[in-house]
Amino acid sequence: MSKALSVDLRVRVLAAVASGLSHRQAGERFGVSAASVSRWRQRERELGDVRPGALGGDRRSQATERHAETILSIAAANDRDITLAEIQASLAEKGIRTSIGALWRFFRRHRITLKKSRRTRVSRLGRTS
Numbered sequence: 001m002s003k004a005l006s007v008d009l010r011v012r013v014l015a016a017v018a019s020g021l022s023h024r025q026a027g028e029r030f031g032v033s034a035a036s037v038s039r040w041r042q043r044e045r046e047l048g049d050v051r052p053g054a055l056g057g058d059r060r061s062q063a064t065e066r067h068a069e070t071i072l073s074i075a076a077a078n079d080r081d082i083t084l085a086e087i088q089a090s091l092a093e094k095g096i097r098t099s100i101g102a103l104w105r106f107f108r109r110h111r112i113t114l115k116k117s118r119r120t121r122v123s124r125l126g127r128t129s
Contacts, residue, residue: 004052005032010040011050017041064106067096071106 009030014037016026023037044050064071074090075082084100084107091098107113 002055004055005036007051010052013037014040014044014050060102061105061109064098064102067091067098068106068110070094070096071103072110075107075112 009032013026013030013032016029017023017037021029022034023041024034027034027037040050070091071087074087078086084103087103088098088100
């Protein structure tokens with residue numbers, strides 16, 4: 001995973017821009033891209049701070065979590081004997097779009113697992129597991 005550049009470097013680059021250098025010139029001087037200089041300057045204007053934001057992490061699960069009651073009710077109504085594709089189709093009928101992967105992560109987050117039922121006949125010869 002990438003790491004954010006130091007706050008010290010960001011401050012020095014933005015000081016160079018404030019003293020009259022263009023974003024491209026400051027970027028070349030300090031070995032960073034002009035786009036980074038622009039983002040840092042915008043962040044400084046909007047937030048008053050140049051510290052980097054959080055890196056990584058989950059940014060999309062809240063979209064699925066908004067529909068948690070609906071998802072859980074669909075799963076409960078079918079006695080948890082339903083596939084993710086069927087849940088996805090049921091949600092689509094209600095106007096909720098989501099992916100199978102998002103549903104899988106939702107159930108994993110909520111520690112809901114599917115235990116497959118044994119459909120094998122009892123063997124006369126040996127144990128069926």
